[in-house]
Amino acid sequence: MKKGIVMVMFLAFLIVAVLNNVILSAEAKPVDIVAVEGGLVKGVPSDVVGVQIFKGIPFAGSTAGKNRWKAPQPVESWQGVKLCDTWGDQVMQDTTINPVGTFWGDEFYFDPDFAPEASEDGLNLNVYTPAKATNDKLPVFIWIHGGGNNHGYGSEMEFYASKLAEKGIIVVDAQYRVSMFGFLGLKELEEESPNGTTGNYALLDFVKALKWVNKYIAGFGGDASKITVGGQSAGAGNTTALLRSPLAKGLFQRAIIQSGFQGFLTEKNAVVYQSLEAKEAAIEKAFGRKMTLEELRAIPAEEYLSRKTVDGTTTLYSAISRAAGGWAIDGYAFTEESVDLMRVGVLDGYDIIIGGTSDEYSSLRGGEDKTMSMTDFAKAMQEIYGTDYKQAYKPSNELEAYRMYLRLQSDYKLQLYVQSAVYAKSHNNEINVYAYYFNHTPPGRNSDFYGSYHSSDLWYTHNSLRDTPGQRHWTSADYRMADTISSYWANFVKTGNPNGVGLTNWKQSSIETGDAFIRFHEGYAYSVNSTPYPERDYLNRKVVLESYGMSQ
Numbered sequence: 001m002k003k004g005i006v007m008v009m010f011l012a013f014l015i016v017a018v019l020n021n022v023i024l025s026a027e028a029k030p031v032d033i034v035a036v037e038g039g040l041v042k043g044v045p046s047d048v049v050g051v052q053i054f055k056g057i058p059f060a061g062s063t064a065g066k067n068r069w070k071a072p073q074p075v076e077s078w079q080g081v082k083l084c085d086t087w088g089d090q091v092m093q094d095t096t097i098n099p100v101g102t103f104w105g106d107e108f109y110f111d112p113d114f115a116p117e118a119s120e121d122g123l124n125l126n127v128y129t130p131a132k133a134t135n136d137k138l139p140v141f142i143w144i145h146g147g148g149n150n151h152g153y154g155s156e157m158e159f160y161a162s163k164l165a166e167k168g169i170i171v172v173d174a175q176y177r178v179s180m181f182g183f184l185g186l187k188e189l190e191e192e193s194p195n196g197t198t199g200n201y202a203l204l205d206f207v208k209a210l211k212w213v214n215k216y217i218a219g220f221g222g223d224a225s226k227i228t229v230g231g232q233s234a235g236a237g238n239t240t241a242l243l244r245s246p247l248a249k250g251l252f253q254r255a256i257i258q259s260g261f262q263g264f265l266t267e268k269n270a271v272v273y274q275s276l277e278a279k280e281a282a283i284e285k286a287f288g289r290k291m292t293l294e295e296l297r298a299i300p301a302e303e304y305l306s307r308k309t310v311d312g313t314t315t316l317y318s319a320i321s322r323a324a325g326g327w328a329i330d331g332y333a334f335t336e337e338s339v340d341l342m343r344v345g346v347l348d349g350y351d352i353i354i355g356g357t358s359d360e361y362s363s364l365r366g367g368e369d370k371t372m373s374m375t376d377f378a379k380a381m382q383e384i385y386g387t388d389y390k391q392a393y394k395p396s397n398e399l400e401a402y403r404m405y406l407r408l409q410s411d412y413k414l415q416l417y418v419q420s421a422v423y424a425k426s427h428n429n430e431i432n433v434y435a436y437y438f439n440h441t442p443p444g445r446n447s448d449f450y451g452s453y454h455s456s457d458l459w460y461t462h463n464s465l466r467d468t469p470g471q472r473h474w475t476s477a478d479y480r481m482a483d484t485i486s487s488y489w490a491n492f493v494k495t496g497n498p499n500g501v502g503l504t505n506w507k508q509s510s511i512e513t514g515d516a517f518i519r520f521h522e523g524y525a526y527s528v529n530s531t532p533y534p535e536r537d538y539l540n541r542k543v544v545l546e547s548y549g550m551s552q
């Protein structure tokens with residue numbers, strides 16, 4: 001009798017084990033052919049063993065013709081398996097503004113293999129995944145490119161993220177409409193919108209991409225409950241815009257804000273009410289007559305880029321892009337309340353990294369031979385700091401005055417980032433927030449002037465340095481810096497805490513830690529409470545706090 005019971009129990013155990021294995025094998029499918037909106041996709045190997053890349057997956061339909069200036073439309077389906085071995089088109093933009101021979105052209109845009117054509121079929125994304133099986137549940141990092149919201153694309157070479165993904169995360173580069181195509185608001189558009197709004201189409205693109213990732217990332221081995229959104233420059237501002245928008249609530253849990261210029265502190269010009277009448281007047285001036293929405297949609301996108309305004313001073317694209325403006329309070333994508341990130345508790349539940357480079361303006365406004373008169377320097381400093389600046393900024397000549405004036409603007413931004421972090425930490429109960437100062441100078445190309453220029457950190461945070469023709473002659477310090485900072489970024493994407501084995505402890509920025517932040521310099525990370533110029537830190541901190549009416 002007992003032997004019979006034992007045998008039955010043993011058989012039952014075997015059945016359960018077999019069923020469990022069947023269930024596990026059903027869940028643990030290899031990351032190979034993935035079902036997404038529109039059909040099936042298959043990736044290709046990257047330059048890192050074990051990391052696949054799916055290039056140019058559409059997450060929304062064409063934005064041409066009747067879909068221009070509408071919320072992103074459904075993906076058009078395809079037959080069979082789409083082999084994602086080619087970068088998707090850039091969104092429509094002027095692709096000539098950063099030619100080889102200019103600073104940015106020589107830095108990021110010299111290799112045509114990374115520069116697809118521009119079209120209105122640009123709402124696509126790239127996925128880098130190291131996952132072996134669909135149930136690996138790896139955390140996800142969604143990257144938003146910069147470019148002033150008038151240019152840029154996800155396949156730029158500095159975003160090549162295979163080595164970053166190798167650290168155990170999935171990286172997604174998502175594109176979005178820029179310039180006149182992403183921001184123009186018109187009365188006719190407002191009238192046809194089911195939400196009664198107009199403009200902010202780029203924000204709707206972000207939200208569509210986020211929803212796509214939440215729905216489909218499991219097929220790439222990802223975990224939809226662990227999503228970090230990050231961006232640099234305009235991409236950082238756009239990441240902050242997602243924090244400001246009720247449409248993005250619950251779609252991501254972490255944010256990385258690189259050189260966003262504004263921090264979390266509410267800027268008057270970050271998101272504003274905009275005059276549709278003024279936009280329409282600008283369009284009428286550009287064409288020399290009133291234009292209907294039907295007429296504007298009928299013009300091929302390429303014609304906007306080539307055709308001049310009626311007065312011949314610029315292109316239609318440039319004129320309308322200027323009129324389009326930026327983010328607008330519309331009661332839907334942004335509300336007057338939602339844009340205020342200084343409200344108590346508004347950032348609860350988020351983990352955030354924020355910071356920038358030490359020489360943001362050398363590449364944006366700089367020139368190696370430019371000078372500034374001592375009189376002009378004194379006048380500018382007086383306007384910013386009053387007479388307090390004299391102990392912090394003391395140039396010896398006009399060349400130094402000019403370079404110091406560029407640097408001090410980054411000094412101010414650093415304190416804006418740190419104080420944003422400290423303020424957020426003290427006004428939200430459930431938040432982890434870390435500030436950084438990227439002070440590592442890439443080699444060559446007049447590095448003594450450019451220093452840690454705006455966007456220089458991208459090579460390192462994405463671990464995209466490669467020993468290939470055209471890139472800088474990277475040193476061991478550069479590769480060490482890239483490995484270090486990308487490890488912090490990967491750890492943060494995984495847990496909301498950038499710290500890990502072998503890394504310098506990165507303290508949160510708070511009153512309790514004395515406004516601590518991390519300094520990345522010459523290949524290493526340092527936990528600090530000031531830059532090498534504490535008198536400048538004090539001065540800029542004071543100005544930031546006074547500007548926003550804060551005691552801390």
